[in-house]
Amino acid sequence: MKKSEEFKHVKYLWDDGLADQLDPVERLRHRSNILGADQRITNTGGGNTSSKIKMTDPLSGEEVDVLWVKGSGGDLRTSTRANFASLYMDKFLSLEHIYNKAEIKGAKTEIEDSMVDMYRHTTFGLNPAASSIDTPLHGLIPFRHVDHMHPVSAIAIAASEDQEDLTQEIFGDEVGWVPWQRPGFDLGLVMQEKIKQNPKLKGLIMGQHGLINWADDDKACYELTLTLIEKAAHYIEGFGKGDKTFGGQKYHSPDESTRKQILIQLLPRLRGMVSQSNRFIGTVHVTESVLQFVNSVDAPRLAEIGTSCPDHFLRTKIKPLYVDWNPQGESFDTLMEKLEKGLVAYRVDYMSYFEACKHPNSPAMRDPNPTVILIPGIGLIAWGKTKSESRVTAEFYSLAIEVMRSSEAISTYQGLPRQEAFDIEYWLLEEAKLKRMPPEKEFARNVVVVIGAGSGIGKASAHRVAKEGAHVVCADVSEEAAQATAQELTDIYGVGIGIAGTGLSGCGPAIGLGVDITDRDSVQAMFDEIILAYGGIDNVIVTAGIFVSPDKNGRIPDDKWSLTYAINVIGAFVVADEARKIWQAQRLSGSLVLTTSVNAAVAKQGSLAYDTSKAAANHLVRELAIELSPLVRVNGLAPATVVEGSSMFPRDRVISSLIKYNVSFDEGESTEALRERLATFYAQRTLTKSPVTLADQAEVAYLLSSNRFSKTTGQIISVDGGLQEAFLR
Numbered sequence: 103m104k105k106s107e108e109f110k111h112v113k114y115l116w117d118d119g120l121a122d123q124l125d126p127v128e129r130l131r132h133r134s135n136i137l138g139a140d141q142r143i144t145n146t147g148g149g150n151t152s153s154k155i156k157m158t159d160p161l162s163g164e165e166v167d168v169l170w171v172k173g174s175g176g177d178l179r180t181s182t183r184a185n186f187a188s189l190y191m192d193k194f195l196s197l198e199h200i201y202n203k204a205e206i207k208g209a210k211t212e213i214e215d216s217m218v219d220m221y222r223h224t225t226f227g228l229n230p231a232a233s234s235i236d237t238p239l240h241g242l243i244p245f246r247h248v249d250h251m252h253p254v255s256a257i258a259i260a261a262s263e264d265q266e267d268l269t270q271e272i273f274g275d276e277v278g279w280v281p282w283q284r285p286g287f288d289l290g291l292v293m294q295e296k297i298k299q300n301p302k303l304k305g306l307i308m309g310q311h312g313l314i315n316w317a318d319d320d321k322a323c324y325e326l327t328l329t330l331i332e333k334a335a336h337y338i339e340g341f342g343k344g345d346k347t348f349g350g351q352k353y354h355s356p357d358e359s360t361r362k363q364i365l366i367q368l369l370p371r372l373r374g375m376v377s378q379s380n381r382f383i384g385t386v387h388v389t390e391s392v393l394q395f396v397n398s399v400d401a402p403r404l405a406e407i408g409t410s411c412p413d414h415f416l417r418t419k420i421k422p423l424y425v426d427w428n429p430q431g432e433s434f435d436t437l438m439e440k441l442e443k444g445l446v447a448y449r450v451d452y453m454s455y456f457e458a459c460k461h462p463n464s465p466a467m468r469d470p471n472p473t474v475i476l477i478p479g480i481g482l483i484a485w486g487k488t489k490s491e492s493r494v495t496a497e498f499y500s501l502a503i504e505v506m507r508s509s510e511a512i513s514t515y516q517g518l519p520r521q522e523a524f525d526i527e528y529w530l531l532e533e534a535k536l537k538r539m540p541p542e543k544e545f546a547r548n549v550v551v552v553i554g555a556g557s558g559i560g561k562a563s564a565h566r567v568a569k570e571g572a573h574v575v576c577a578d579v580s581e582e583a584a585q586a587t588a589q590e591l592t593d594i595y596g597v598g599i600g601i602a603g604t605g606l607s608g609c610g611p612a613i614g615l616g617v618d619i620t621d622r623d624s625v626q627a628m629f630d631e632i633i634l635a636y637g638g639i640d641n642v643i644v645t646a647g648i649f650v651s652p653d654k655n656g657r658i659p660d661d662k663w664s665l666t667y668a669i670n671v672i673g674a675f676v677v678a679d680e681a682r683k684i685w686q687a688q689r690l691s692g693s694l695v696l697t698t699s700v701n702a703a704v705a706k707q708g709s710l711a712y713d714t715s716k717a718a719a720n721h722l723v724r725e726l727a728i729e730l731s732p733l734v735r736v737n738g739l740a741p742a743t744v745v746e747g748s749s750m751f752p753r754d755r756v757i758s759s760l761i762k763y764n765v766s767f768d769e770g771e772s773t774e775a776l777r778e779r780l781a782t783f784y785a786q787r788t789l790t791k792s793p794v795t796l797a798d799q800a801e802v803a804y805l806l807s808s809n810r811f812s813k814t815t816g817q818i819i820s821v822d823g824g825l826q827e828a829f830l831r
């Protein structure tokens with residue numbers, strides 16, 4: 103039988119052909135990547151791996167033993183060599199003396215926390231990767247290769263009431279058990295002692311936490327990890343409860359389209375409720391398994407116990423908010439009432455948890471809102487400061503559901519004691535890690551919708567706000583162009599980590615959508631998609647517009663007049679009107695920027711429809727500023743003659759302008775070269791004498807959207823290089 107066929111509950115991915123070409127550190131990287139690639143083996147960002155490797159010491163030229171171990175942060179699946187810390191083994195082991203010298207030692211003591219800073223003194227090869235708190239688990243276990251994973255099947259054993267007996271029953275003498283203990287130097291010593299007592303041990307179930315196992319050969323270590331997980335999963339499978347899972351079903355899910363409609367109504371209101379102190383980005387996660395859980399009899403009891411693996415609850419918080427709503431018999435309004443009440447109770451409960459568990463030196467209380475909300479019939483909604491974080495949170499709770507399913511099948515599920523949970527959540531080392539993170543960017547936690555993002559000012563604005571950390575919805579009449587811009591942003595900023603999110607909700611920091619703003623249904627459909635993707639909106643920038651060139655006689659046909667107004671005025675209004683519903687549902691401040699034109703203020707020949715439509719748009723800005731007050735600021739950006747890369751300046755318009763202004767040119771020149779000629783000509787007419795670029799426009803679209811202009815609404819800002827005749831008065 104092929105190796106890969108021996109495993110039904112995990113994916114066997116070791117490739118000798120590949121591994122044998124790699125150096126020992128790269129083999130560790132390969133092993134880590136393939137372990138991380140299977141969610142049943144470990145969660146995103148969870149677990150770590152190590153190899154003790156003989157290397158030449160750059161100082162002495164002698165061969166030394168080096169511990170390569172996955173460092174702090176990062177993710178096994180996507181790890182590169184740079185994610186691994188390297189420590190001189192002899193120096194690392196010498197730390198034990200320092201630890202033992204301390205008068206007070208043991209789990210959660212000061213000396214234990216201070217060991218983390220000591221690891222840096224043992225760095226081999228000037229490696230800047232920071233060691234994680236799990237380093238001593240790897241360093242103190244006297245085997246060459248160690249895998250520490252968070253597999254659902256192992257956590258299920260570790261989170262069961264009779265976890266020690268179950269470990270014995272499933273694994274016999276080859277796997278031992280250690281009770282829950284916060285990871286650190288002391289836990290490493292506990293494991294070392296276990297192995298001393300029983301040198302035949304191959305691994306340990308870590309109470310309320312996961313699995314750790316080892317071998318002197320790296321491939322053997324990998325295969326052992328899979329074998330142990332397979333064994334646990336196979337055992338659990340034998341106890342499947344079928345219809346009786348989670349105590350049986352209490353509610354039924356509405357069909358998919360009804361569920362979607364409820365979510366579209368629900369998400370902006372819910373986002374507003376949880377975002378009153380900090381804004382959150384949502385992820386909706388709905389699978390058969392999630393629905394089975396939220397609809398079950400046991401869901402309220404199990405949800406209250408919370409998640410077990412510390413890695414899980416750092417994101418999911420100590421417990422989710424479960425709302426006992428009957429999707430068959432109760433109305434949407436009842437759901438909202440229950441959510442409102444549930445959130446109030448949750449925050450009070452969180453505050454009392456904080457008060458009861460805090461130490462004199464604990465960090466200040468964090469946001470008391472839940473990050474996971476469970477609704478019967480609807481599914482799981484997760485909140486995070488970024489899309490990536492909310493996806494990870496959704497992933498972790500969905501894994502916790504699998505842990506509860508398995509644990510309840512073989513035993514009774516239990517959570518981590520509250521004080522232990524608190525001591526992880528508010529660990530000073532964890533706080534220091536948070537403090538070391540770069541400050542949040544200006545548009546972090548924001549969803550910015552840019553309509554017209556397929557080209558020109560819209561595309562430049564999408565790039566500009568993304569640079570400030572925004573989640574960007576790139577919308578355009580050309581869906582293809584919108585998606586191309588979204589792809590550019592995703593390529594720059596990455597899709598993030600976390601494998602969760604149903605449909606569009608599994609998206610990254612940018613999405614591209616097609617929209618026709620002359621059609622209200624199309625605008626509504628666009629906002630519905632945005633709600634399902636991110637949970638709501640914060641800022642809207644409309645750059646979509648149309649300029650119809652007059653015919654040879656200088657006339658614009660009537661239908662083109664209508665089209666000009668339909669896009670430049672009514673379209674902008676419809677966008678604002680549909681966005682208003684979301685802003686009002688969220689009860690969070692927002693901003694709207696409409697792109698008008700300096701032509702709105704300058705009367706001239708040849709652009710009657712366009713100019714008057716932009717004059718109307720200027721006044722639309724002012725009227726909307728009043729209509730949408732006090733929640734939303736509305737301002738206008740009035741560009742002039744941005745010729746660079748503009749869809750408003752196709753080749754024929756550029757040429758007709760060059761002829762009109764008597765600027766000489768060659769028919770053979772490229773469109774961009776002709777545009778540059780025209781831009782240079784226009785620049786000469788301005789007070790600043792320099793061409794106006796897309797970046798100039800995008801900068802102001804961004805500034806007007808940002809809180810830097812928080813006291814400005816109903817204003818039009820010209821970005822025209824300085825045109826005296828366009829001064830507003």
Ligand SMILES: [Zn+2]
Pocket residue numbers: 149250251252311312413
């Ligand atoms: Zn762990």
